[in-house]
Amino acid sequence: MASHEDLIARDAVLARVEAWRKRAPKLTDDVITMAHGAGGKASQALLEAVIRPAFSNPILDRLDDGAAFDVPTGHRVVMSTDAFVVTPRRFPGGSIGDLAVNGTINDVAAMGASPHALAVSFVLEEGLSIAEFRDIVADVAAAAATAGVVIATGDTKVVERGAADGCYITTTGIGFQRTDRSIDAARVRAGDALVVSGTIGDHGIAVMVARGNLALASDVPSDSAPLHELVGSLLDAVPETRWLRDPTRGGVASSCNELAVAAGKGVLLLEDRLPVLRPVTGACELLGLDPLYIANEGKMLAVVPAERAADAVAAMRTAEHGADACVIGAITDEHPGMVVIETAFGGSRIVDMLVGDPLPRIC
Amino acid sequence: MRFIDEYRDPAAAKVLLAEIADLAGQQPARKFMEVCGGHTHAIYRHGIEALLPESIELVHGPGCPVCVIPMGRVDDAISIAGTDDVTMCCFGDMMRVPGGSSTLLGAKAHGADVRVVYSPLDALALAEREPDRNVVFLAVGFETTAPSTAATLLQARERGVKNFSVFSNHVTIVPPLKAILDSPGLDLDGFIGPGHVSTVIGIRPYRFVPSQYGRPIVTAGFEPVDILQAVSMLLRQLDEGRCEVENQYRRAVPDGGNRKALELLREVFVVRPHFEWRGLGFIAQSALALAPAFAEWDAELRFEVPGVRVADPKACQCGEVLKGALRPWECKVFGTACTPETPIGTCMVSSEGACAAYYNYGRYSPRARIAVRAD
Numbered sequence: 169m170a171s172h173e174d175l176i177a178r179d180a181v182l183a184r185v186e187a188w189r190k191r192a193p194k195l196t197d198d199v200i201t202m203a204h205g206a207g208g209k210a211s212q213a214l215l216e217a218v219i220r221p222a223f224s225n226p227i228l229d230r231l232d233d234g235a236a237f238d239v240p241t242g243h244r245v246v247m248s249t250d251a252f253v254v255t256p257r258r259f260p261g262g263s264i265g266d267l268a269v270n271g272t273i274n275d276v277a278a279m280g281a282s283p284h285a286l287a288v289s290f291v292l293e294e295g296l297s298i299a300e301f302r303d304i305v306a307d308v309a310a311a312a313a314t315a316g317v318v319i320a321t322g323d324t325k326v327v328e329r330g331a332a333d334g335c336y337i338t339t340t341g342i343g344f345q346r347t348d349r350s351i352d353a354a355r356v357r358a359g360d361a362l363v364v365s366g367t368i369g370d371h372g373i374a375v376m377v378a379r380g381n382l383a384l385a386s387d388v389p390s391d392s393a394p395l396h397e398l399v400g401s402l403l404d405a406v407p408e409t410r411w412l413r414d415p416t417r418g419g420v421a422s423s424c425n426e427l428a429v430a431a432g433k434g435v436l437l438l439e440d441r442l443p444v445l446r447p448v449t450g451a452c453e454l455l456g457l458d459p460l461y462i463a464n465e466g467k468m469l470a471v472v473p474a475e476r477a478a479d480a481v482a483a484m485r486t487a488e489h490g491a492d493a494c495v496i497g498a499i500t501d502e503h504p505g506m507v508v509i510e511t512a513f514g515g516s517r518i519v520d521m522l523v524g525d526p527l528p529r530i531c
Numbered sequence: 532m533r534f535i536d537e538y539r540d541p542a543a544a545k546v547l548l549a550e551i552a553d554l555a556g557q558q559p560a561r562k563f564m565e566v567c568g569g570h571t572h573a574i575y576r577h578g579i580e581a582l583l584p585e586s587i588e589l590v591h592g593p594g595c596p597v598c599v600i601p602m603g604r605v606d607d608a609i610s611i612a613g614t615d616d617v618t619m620c621c622f623g624d625m626m627r628v629p630g631g632s633s634t635l636l637g638a639k640a641h642g643a644d645v646r647v648v649y650s651p652l653d654a655l656a657l658a659e660r661e662p663d664r665n666v667v668f669l670a671v672g673f674e675t676t677a678p679s680t681a682a683t684l685l686q687a688r689e690r691g692v693k694n695f696s697v698f699s700n701h702v703t704i705v706p707p708l709k710a711i712l713d714s715p716g717l718d719l720d721g722f723i724g725p726g727h728v729s730t731v732i733g734i735r736p737y738r739f740v741p742s743q744y745g746r747p748i749v750t751a752g753f754e755p756v757d758i759l760q761a762v763s764m765l766l767r768q769l770d771e772g773r774c775e776v777e778n779q780y781r782r783a784v785p786d787g788g789n790r791k792a793l794e795l796l797r798e799v800f801v802v803r804p805h806f807e808w809r810g811l812g813f814i815a816q817s818a819l820a821l822a823p824a825f826a827e828w829d830a831e832l833r834f835e836v837p838g839v840r841v842a843d844p845k846a847c848q849c850g851e852v853l854k855g856a857l858r859p860w861e862c863k864v865f866g867t868a869c870t871p872e873t874p875i876g877t878c879m880v881s882s883e884g885a886c887a888a889y890y891n892y893g894r895y896s897p898r899a900r901i902a903v904r905a906d
Contacts, residue, residue, distance in 0.1 A: 382649060453535060455649075456882070458576075513541035513755065515578020517892035 200296040205326025214324065218302050222309040223319040227285070235320035237285065243344040248275035251338045257304065259378035261370075261389025265307025267465055268337040270394045273315050274414040277396035278468065280351040280403060281343035285320040286312060291336040294329040304335060315394040317341070343396075349403065353430035355410040360499040361477035362435065363470045365398055365484050366391070366492040368420050369448045369462035377451065384454070386447045391489075393466030398487040402470060405483035411471040414464070418522045421460040423469055424497075424507045425521045434503035437519060440512040441496045460509075461522050471499060538754030544582075547759040552584050554766035560586040562718060563765055564855050566708060567725040568595025568883030569753050575892035577755040587762065590855035591885035593707050593811065594725055596672040597624045598853065598877040598884045601807040602841040604700055605630030608669050611698060611834045612643040618661070620654035621669035623647045624881045629874060631841040635669075651683035651697070658687075658695035667830045670699045675727040677701040677819060678792035681799035684825050698830035699821055701800065704728045705736050706817035707808060711854055712744045719855065721765040723758065724750035726780045731796075733788025734778050741774040752780040799825055809877050810843065810850025849876035852885050859889040866890060 170178075193209045195217035203210035220228070227235045239245055250271045257264040269286065276283040288308060292301065312319050374390040376382065395414065403409055411431070415423040420442075424435045437460075444452075444459045452459050466489055472480040477495050484493035502508075507519040537543070555561070565571060571591045574580060580589060593599055605628050612619035612635060619635065626636040626647065639645040644664070648654050651668050658666035670680045680697060687695050704725055711717070724737055729750045740748045747768040751761035761779045768775060778784055799822055806818030821829040830836075843849065846864045851857035859865055859878070869875040871887050878886035 449535075511576075511578045511755075512539060513544040513577075513582070515580075515582050515755075517575055517578045520891050 195298070198298055200292045200294055200298060200301065200326055202294055202326055202328065205292070205324065211324070214298075218298065218305055219322070219324065222305045223288075223312075223322070225318045225320075227318055227320045228322075232321075235285065235287075237320075237342070240344055242347055244347055246276055246279040246281035246343045246345045247340065248272055248279070249338065249340040250275060251336060253333070253336050254375060255333060256375070256378050257300070257334060259375050259390055260387070261374055262392035262465070263304060263307045264335060264337055265304040266311035267390075267392050268339045269308055269311035269315060269317075270392050270465060271416065272339040272341040273317065273394045273396055274416075274466075274468070276341045276343035277394075277399040278351070278412040278414050279343070279345060280349050280399065280409070280412060281345035282400060283315065283317050283341050283343040283394075283396050285318045285342055287340040288319055288322040289338040290322075290324045291332055291338075292324065292326045293332040293334050294326055296334050301335065304337075308337070311394070315396065349407065351409065351412050353411050353427060356427070356431040356433055356471050356499055357410070357473070358433060358499055358501040359474050360410060360471050361474045361480070361495050362424070362437070362497040362499065363472060363477060363480050363484065363493060364420065364443065364496050365395065365468040365470075365490045366466070367443045367445045367448070368415070368464055368467060369444060369452065369459035371465040372419070372462035373448045373451045375463075382455070384451060386451060388445060388447045388451075391464055391466035393489045395466060395468050395489060398484055398490045399468060401483045401487040401490075402468075402480055406472050406476045406480045408476060409470055409472050409480065413469045415467055415469055416465060417463050419459070419461040419463055420469065420496075421458070421507065421519045422522055424519065427469075427471070428505050428507050431499070432504050434500040434505070435497060435507040436500050436502075437497040437507065437509040439509050441494060443492050443494055443496075460519060474498070535754065538752065538756040539577075540756060543756045544759055547756065547763050548582055550763050551587070551759065551766060554763065554770055555584040555586050558586070558766065558769060560588070561720045561766065561769070562588045562590055563721045563723055563762065564590040564592045564711070564719050565723040565758075566592040566594040566704070567723075567728070568598065568881065568885075569727060570723055570725075570751065570758060571595070571885050571888045572883045573753045573755065573758060575888040578892075579755055579758055580893070582759075583762065587766075589723075590719065591852070591859070591888070592722075592855060593711065593808070593853040594673070594704065594728070595878070595881050595883040595885075596676070596702065597628055597881035598849070599702060599707070599808045599811070600625075600628060600671060600700055600877060601809045602630050602843065603807065603837075603839050605634070606632070606841060607836045607838060608698060609633055609635060609638045609643070610837050611667055611830060612638050612645050614665070614834055616663070616665045617834075618644045618646060618657065618664040618666045619669060620646050620648045620657065620666060622649070622671065625669060625671060627874065628877055628880050631839075651680050652686070655683050655687055655692060655695055658692050659690070662694055664694060666695050667834075668695070668697045670697050670701055673702055673704050673725070673728045674731040674792075674796065677800065678731060678789075678795045681795040684799050684821070684828055685795070687828055688825070693827075696828045696830040696833050697821060699800070699819060701819040702806065702808070703802070703817055703819065704732070705739075706814045707811060708737075708740070710811055710814050712740070712746070714854055714856075716856075719746065720769065721746050722748040723761045723765070724748045724776075726750060726752050726757075726784065729778075729780065729784040729788070731789050731792045734776050734784065734786050735788075737776045741776060745774055747774050747777070749777045750780050750784055752783065798822070807840065810853045812850075844875050847876040849878045849886075852876075852878050859886040862886070
């Protein structure tokens with residue numbers, strides 16, 4: 169039988185072990201391993217060392233399985249989700265981290281809602297450097313802080329080397345939309361004006377040049393930016409705004425085609441009004457691309473009654489990220505379901521949906 | 532942007548359009564063929580057809596290198612791409628060109644290593660970067676792109692890159708032009724000559740067009756003002772009873788061509804006795820194979836190439852379209868069975884193909900165009 173002294177000694181050891189066990193797990197790895205996704209101590213170490221310090225807020229810090237929100241009176245909930253697989257993960261003007269935040273915020277904003285909270289899920293490839301992951305998480309946190317949304321919940325999974333390319337992020341956003349407002353293609357009328365909040369094609373060209381396999385250099389940064397304040401200014405100034413869309417993949421051309429089909433109207437674009445930065449025009453000319461089809465990550469299209477077009481442009485121009493806003497076209501009863509562009513010297517052509525993908529993995 | 536803005540200047544276009552209307556008014560209806568797919572693309576992209584008088588019709592010719600690749604050659608490329616250790620590099624346009632049963636895009640989805648490059652030099656660099664891969668460059672194009680393939684082969688030889696080869700489908704512009712001029716029932720009044728090809732070969736090789744066939748030809752650039760000026764020059768020749776080779780694209784095309792590029796072609800390539808063209812059939816001495824000195828880098832010698840001739844699908848009338856006998860929308864399957872998403876014929880694949888250009892840009896009748904200038 170153990171002596172009294174033995175028992176005391178054993179209890180002391182066990183107490184020490186318990187104390188050790190209660191210490192926050194320490195992240196000592198320099199790359200992501202399968203263990204970081206196993207849900208055990210390594211997962212917790214990653215969460216505590218990288219994710220929680222960056223995202224910390226009262227809702228997330230409860231560490232519940234989900235998050236609950238009160239809906240302000242006179243509002244309805246808007247929800248949107250988006251997956252981000254851009255390569256390279258860092259490019260002039262942004263990274264996969266801020267893109268993942270801004271992309272979903274803009275989808276919520278395009279519903280005429282003000283974004284409130286985000287859920288963020290990471291799929292990480294075994295071998296990703298933790299330093300890089302830390303930077304990505306910091307970008308997510310910074311973009312969320314800039315936009316004033318909380319990261320309310322999230323998840324991290326790890327897949328074997330080769331089963332993914334570094335890091336994928338899925339974000340889901342919720343926002344609140346005033347019940348007296350509705351953004352709906354069915355409200356679009358012939359004669360309405362089509363407005364864009366700024367220059368088109370910047371993001372796609374920035375990412376393509378950043379890939380470095382075209383032997384092109386340019387100083388065009390991505391336009392990745394949250395647009396909910398711009399949309400807020402627009403809706404305050406022109407509450408009759410009929411329709412909004414952020415023209416990401418497939419560019420302005422694809423969004424206009426979606427509008428034409430959804431509204432059952434024709435969309436007429438005016439080529440000489442399209443705002444395109446000169447380096448973007450240059451890169452497109454060299455590569456045989458059309459800026460209308462190149463992705464944007466910080467631009468908003470809006471359809472407003474023609475007599476309110478000037479107010480809409482003015483409201484966008486005074487908002488952040490809207491300095492180059494302008495009217496680029498009109499809605500017409502001619503050619504329903506079709507987008508036609510009037511070229512600079514009076515010719516015209518169809519602007520069709522994109523077939524295939526000239527620039528894969530742009531967001 | 533220099534070299535672009537001045538050639539898209541609405542004021543300059545207006546002057547030319549007035550000139551064209553004036554000249555066309557004094558002549559019978561005219562049909563001009565633009566030989567080059569780049570012109571076809573530009574004509575639709577800028578809506579030029581709608582601006583011309585109704586008596587002038589532009590017919591779209593065979594000058595799209597993707598459109599003239601026969602299905603059997605695509606199958607050959609797919610077969611090479613399916614070989615162990617092979618990385619097939621091609622231009623993006625080639626990915627969706629239908630072969631007998633599949634496309635390179637389909638082969639890629641089924642596990643073949645097919646990558647899009649913007650230049651043959653990228654393929655050579657890839658071979659040097661990945662010495663375990665057997666890198667094959669799928670070379671297509673007229674004399675425009677052939678010199679860059681030639682320069683790449685010279686570099687491969689100089690640097691002793693053994694895991695690189697070229698599957699040459701390079702073709703030459705003059706033989707198909709002759710084939711069109713020889714086709715029965717030819718109904719063309721003149722030609723807008725190729726621009727990019729002519730930067731290499733110059734304008735002298737076209738002298739047979741006026742001298743033997745009595746048709747004027749004007750080589751032209753690719754901007755709207757270039758094309759309008761070429762139309763005006765053709766009309767003026769006809770008006771003045773002249774029939775000549777003229778050069779509208781002087782800023783890029785020296786009359787004698789690019790001597791250095793021509794030397795490269797002579798060093799690296801030999802003319803094939805004959806080559807099959809999609810829709811046009813076999814044309815003698817119309818394509819380039821690697822010269823014996825470059826046999827080591829010739830994918831046709833290095834790999835088992837099935838070389839099976841695949842007949843064009845019966846419903847497909849690409850050949851008639853390429854010869855200008857049919858307009859794209861007159862083809863039986865245009866826009867229904869054959870669309871850019873699911874092309875049957877190659878004219879629907881490349882954005883320079885007459886059918887794809889017409890489908891993408893021209894479906895909306897310009898005659899019914901409305902001119903809403905909102906604000």
